[in-house]
Amino acid sequence: ILMVWLRRTTHYLFIVVVAVNSTLLTINAGDYIFYTDWAWTSFVVFSISQSTMLVVGAIYYMLFTGVPGTATYYATIMTIYTWVAKGAWFALGYPYDFVVTPVWIPSAMLLDLTYWATRRNKHAAIIIGGTLVGLSLPIFNMINLLLVRDPLEMAFKYPRPTLPPYMTPIEPQVRKFYNSPVALGSGAAAVLSVPIAALGAKLNTWTYRWMAA
DSSP states (O other): OHHHHHHHHHHHHHHHHHHHHHHHHHHHSSSTTHHHHTHHHHHHHHHHHHHHHHHHHHHHHHHHHTOTTHHHHHHHHHHHHHHHHHHHHHHTTOOTTSSOOOOOHHHHHHHHHHHHHTTSOHHHIIIIIHHHHHHHHHHHHHHHHHTSSOHHHHHHHSOOTTSOGGGSOOOOOTTTSOSOHHHHHHHHHHHHHHHHHHHHHHHHHHHHHHHHO
């Protein structure tokens, strides 16, 4: 009974830690309004960080339960955590759409669908599911970003006096560094999400072995 309790505790602790870190990563990646201030020049970095952070926890949780649908549940946890964290800025007088919440849930649904369609094949979930997460998340998030009311206007309207000058908002450098941040972000994230998904699956195995020792 003790070993079962310890094993379950280890799994759930990992799930909570990854979900919390996903939330912190969203808000603190360069600037706490990173996603709006630096949208065009840093979208690729954001795409990679969010795709990999989602896939490692989602596949870990999904393989732990063995039930398609738990990846979406995990993405929902991340979304709720982020909305709660945004409430802190709202309490300080900022508008509630000041930080855009990334769209994780549709990509997690694709991971679940892959796992279900391949009859719970772990390797298919890693390769196909990881690729789909990396490809889809930047697309969904760009659609999300385009729906935001002028992010630069919001950034200048609510300045952060505690930030150094080099962190102040800049004009979007579209086509200066790359032609398509969505294409580059999707390509890079798709490649990197597969080994990170494999890491999440391996963490599941390692945890069992460690607890059984």
